[in-house]
Amino acid sequence: MPNSATGPARSWRHPLVWSLGALALTLAAALALTIGPGKFALGDVLELFATKLRGGQLEPTAEAILWELRLPRILLSLLVGAGLGCAGAVTQGLFRNPLASPGVLGISTGAAAAVVLGFALGVDEQGLWVTPTLAGLGALTMLGLLFGLTSRRQDLAYLLLTGVALNALAGAASTVILALFLDRYALAQKAMAWMMGSFDGRGFTQLGWASGPILIGMIAAWALHRPLDLLVLGEETAATLGVDRGRLRLLAALVVGLLVGTSTAAVGVIGFVGLVVPHVARALLGVAGHAHARLLPASMVIGAALMLGVDTLGRALTPMFLAPGALTSLIGGLFFLWLLRRHGGGAS
Amino acid sequence: MIPPASSSPFIALSSLGSLSSLSSLGRLLLALCISLTLAACRGDAARESTAAKGPAKRIASRTVFADEVLWQLGEEVQARVVGLSPMADDARYSTVAGRWPASTPRVGQNPEELLALAPDLVIVASFSAPEYRAAIEDKVRVLVLEDFTGFDDYLANLAQIGEASGATEAAGRMRDRFVARRAKLEAARPPVDQRPTIIAWDYGYVPGAQTSFDDAATTAGFVNLAAREGLEGHQRLDAEQLVAWDPAWIVVGCGELPCAEARSKLAAQPGLGKLNAVAQGQIITIPAPYLATTGEDMLELAARLQAPLLGAHAK
Incomplete structure (x- = not known):
């Protein structure tokens, strides 16, 4: 097993690095509060929040924009970014494949299929809670199918292939539903908006119910860091070192399902974060692929920063609408190409 | 996501094909919107695939707008309508939902279905699926309504339909009614x-x-x-x-x-x-x-x- 305490990784042991990272993220989030519709300086924002926390009354527009919309939206973007980054690191560790992403298990596609079905049946109109609930049910159904279909075999390749097949099936289900209702403009509009992801209009309610599952998922992911480290050495070696492969596979898939399913339910489909963020963590911060104790938190922080940046950029461009899912794919794709080129250049 | 040239939130989605993943579905929806935007930018005037050959005897509509206008043109025109758009009865989109007789076929996405009705005039919109239009354009006279951006386009489209269907007088009456009601509303504001x-x-x-x-x-x-x-x-x-x-x-x-x-x-x-x-x-x-x-x-x-x-x- 490589020595993870050597080289750049050593600096990660110093709590100062984490403290600075957390401080930078907090400052960025505070600055993000000033960006978007309405003119609010940082001082105004802080004063407004202080007034709110003291139980005072705010001017209705400022309260609606800053307190009811922007603050929960920023917190949700941090949470979702951290969750998706973490899910990516777990997936790549589980499959020992840097090209694996949470999407290969079909969780977000299953959530999308359930939501599109809800749109087609018009049940989403029954309340704001319906679409996230449907997405959660879709994600859980996919997870259940994944476990049900792979319960008799323990190898990861079988899990991966089953995930790919379920992903394709769920994608096809969405396509069939849309094809059956081709003439319903509102359905296509809603489906497209949801599939591009959005933090727009999410309030404390959405933040409240997404926080628990994502935080639990991230803690559970961190708890898996040792078996994931050992898995890097190979499945058989890991087994001889005491890793219960079946249990690890089950827990890791459950964690990924929880993180991706909840994120998708909260904000729609956000692509590429889970694939790119662990690479960014490894490349920029010198975290080794087998050092999950550091890779997982680093992926959470970088995922949160990326999503905060994407959402803030989108808000800065208002009234033009820039879908965060499209932007993450754009940024992620370009970054990934750069990373591959850099990696290739180093190898030659 | 709506083409700027279209004021109505109707898009005829078509040709979804076989997709196997969410990302491809998203790309497809995006591509559809782009193609519809391009389709809507082609020109200003309504077009016909062949030169007008007198009033149509068998009219088919592929847009909810034409479903509405053909109904409002009166019984003489209604009697010559042989096909309607699939949304003709959808109360979420059509203001004449439930008025057309059930015996008039509602035409789906398959052009064969339309051609089987042997229409001599088909009214489509610029955002109708290009494949569909290509499949019928050399077989039947097609009136393409280009823009739907408000009152002026309505009056232009009404005149086109009135002329193609040989109901210019009825269309003129509708135009006068529209202009008068608009003036009355504007006077009250x-x-x-x-x-x-x-x-x-x-x-x-x-x-x-x-x-x-x-x-x-x-x-x-x-x-x-x-x-x-x-x-x-x-x-x-x-x-x-x-x-x-x-x-x-x-x-x-x-x-x-x-x-x-x-x-x-x-x-x-x-x-x-x-x-x-x-x-x-x-x-x-x-x-x-x-x-x-x-x-x-x-x-x-x-x-x-x-x-x-x-x-x-x-x-």
Whole structure:
């Protein structure tokens, strides 16, 4: 097993690095509060929040924009970014494949299929809670199918292939539903908006119910860091070192399902974060692929920063609408190409 | 995501093909919107695939707009209609839903279905699927209606349909009726400096300039805030931006939800409950087809917008 305490990784042991990272993220989030519709300086924002926390009354527009919309939206973007980054690191560790992403298990596609079905049946109109609930049910159904279909075999390749097949099936289900209702403009509009992801209009309610599952998922992911480290050495070696492969596979898939399913339910489909963020963590911060104790938190922080940046950029461009899912794919794709080129250049 | 040249939120999605993943589905939806935008930018005037050969005897409609106009042209024209768009009976989109007899076929996505009806005139929109149009254009006379951006396009499209269907007199009467009702509504609206702002909010999308809503709101006596702020066509709008703009009135569609529930659903959304329009009860609920129509009932929309405005003005 490589020595993870050597080289750049050593600096990660110093709590100062984490403290600075957390401080930078907090400052960025505070600055993000000033960006978007309405003119609010940082001082105004802080004063407004202080007034709110003291139980005072705010001017209705400022309260609606800053307190009811922007603050929960920023917190949700941090949470979702951290969750998706973490899910990516777990997936790549589980499959020992840097090209694996949470999407290969079909969780977000299953959530999308359930939501599109809800749109087609018009049940989403029954309340704001319906679409996230449907997405959660879709994600859980996919997870259940994944476990049900792979319960008799323990190898990861079988899990991966089953995930790919379920992903394709769920994608096809969405396509069939849309094809059956081709003439319903509102359905296509809603489906497209949801599939591009959005933090727009999410309030404390959405933040409240997404926080628990994502935080639990991230803690559970961190708890898996040792078996994931050992898995890097190979499945058989890991087994001889005491890793219960079946249990690890089950827990890791459950964690990924929880993180991706909840994120998708909260904000729609956000692509590429889970694939790119662990690479960014490894490349920029010198975290080794087998050092999950550091890779997982680093992926959470970088995922949160990326999503905060994407959402803030989108808000800065208002009234033009820039879908965060499209932007993450754009940024992620370009970054990934750069990373591959850099990696290739180093190898030659 | 709506083509700027189309004021109505109708897109004929087609050719989804076999897709196997969510990302490809998203790309497909995006590609559809781009192709529809390009299709809508082709030109200004309505076109026909072949030169006019006198009044049509067997007319087929592939747009809900033509379904409405053909019905409103009267019984003589109705008797010559052999096919209607699939949305003719959909009360969420069509203002003539339930009026056409069930015996008149509703034509689906397969061009064979249309050709089997042996029409001699087919009315399609510029955003109708290009493959569909290509499949029928050399076999039947096709009238392509290009733009649906409000009152002027309605009158131009009405004239085209009237001429192609040999009902120019009936179309002229409809035109006169429209012009007279518009003038009456415009005469009743408040003075320019007293016109309040308004926004129509639909699943996070708003109609800006070059839309039927813009014309209807202006005729009713409002200032369409989205258009004033520079938006054109139907655009996605951030909830924060809506709150920052703070329109005096807000319009929501109802149909899938009863109007009262649509109103309370709007007020329940984070941040939107603080809008002045919501706080003062200045929410106008409009049945969905009137918000979607690009036909004569755009003036019904204007009338439904104007009624609460004049009521508030009178207080």
